[in-house]
Amino acid sequence: MLKYIKILNNLRTEITQGVLPENHQLPFEKDLCEKYNVSKMTIKKALDILVSEGLIVKKRGCGSFVKNLSPEDINRLIIANHFRGVSALYSNCKVTSKLLYFEIIPTDEITKSKLNLVPDDFVYKIIRIRYVDDIPMCIETTFMPIEIIPGLKREHALQSIYSYIQENLNLKIQSAHRTIRVRKSTAFEQEHLLLNKHDPIATVEQVAYLDNSSAFEYSVSIHHYDRFAFETVIIR
Amino acid sequence: MLKYIKILNNLRTEITQGVLPENHQLPFEKDLCEKYNVSKMTIKKALDILVSEGLIVKKRGCGSFVKNLSPEDINRLIIANHFRGVSALYSNCKVTSKLLYFEIIPTDEITKSKLNLVPDDFVYKIIRIRYVDDIPMCIETTFMPIEIIPGLKREHALQSIYSYIQENLNLKIQSAHRTIRVRKSTAFEQEHLLLNKHDPIATVEQVAYLDNSSAFEYSVSIHHYDRFAFETVIIR
């Protein structure tokens, strides 16, 4: 276990469990160095991650302080700071999928540009409705190049595609770019997400990357408006 | 100018201007150390920021690579990586405001908990419609504690409150927590944002912090659905 990860986890636990209460000043970096018997840069790295997670603020000349946040705020922040598929995100709940479509097709213009493909490249096109505890959460349309993700079958789409990528193919997911938008629902969406006519939806367009910089997924998720909230922390 | 900022800006310019084209491998950190005559940690800091901005990927044992992104993608990422008020975000456009409400009121329950106030604390309540090039973009309802932001006047609300905070009060804005949601529009919102009946809206709830860890702003923005998109990069 890396030192800065261990220190980070320790401090995060102290914050979430209230050992370091709201507005409480953290020990000075110098003192944390002594406590953990590490150098200043290692402490700084751990604290900087807590800053990026939105849990603390640092102020030169004064010290570091825990932000005033409710337990719910803290919980939402910790979820927001992790990139996971639906299955992992709701790991405490029953996640199921209805597979509406699973085909291998030639890439179209949009997918080609999002995934940096050439004409005649083939992609999986998968449409799934994702349920959490039997409640429909979203309709996911996913495109993946068959060259990067070989051997994908219907059974994986019914479970977790991300598990297949990470555990069977042993690939590493690095990052994702997301764009969130809003619009009116279509009749198709109303039917599958149990929406009323005129209800709105949120769309999340995502391009996800492996650690070798190749884009392996372009997806669009249509979310039920009442079951969607997106959290983020922005640092200046 | 800090060394890592200078190197960061240099490399970002090379990426956006295509000097380092798509899929191109960046020089090795060792070589960048020589080129800029700095130590390894300084180069690493600059590159790590580019990773967090979503522009490059690093792979141990191989090197660092520019992501395959269109110029539009890159532009959106750079905007997404900055926290700014509406005025600064659309600095190339004409930003105006219609002031619907400007009062000092006792804090209510929600505002009190978001801003960590005590009962009987007073806050500004400001409701504005923000126009970009005369098109209504959003309705902003803003609460700020009078103790932290003294002397705010109607004239500031008609211009940029963030400018007043930074330039007149000389306070430093550190971060913001945002929650994005979706719902149907109300008659009030339809009127002011030029929406049709049944049109949806996006809400952005924000708590913003100064660098001394105090929450100075709680705001809710109601965005026209067609003129709203939110970009983000998520790193594993």
Added chain:
DNA sequence: AAGTGGTCTAGACCACATT
């Protein structure tokens, strides 16, 4: 085996805030 980026150190010096 060689080379990459990742972690960690011990210490110098700086910018900022409080006293």
Added chain:
DNA sequence: ATGTGGTCTAGACCACTTC
């Protein structure tokens, strides 16, 4: 004047990838 966190260094050692 003192003490905080921020930057930067030169170098050691490690984990991973490629050859």
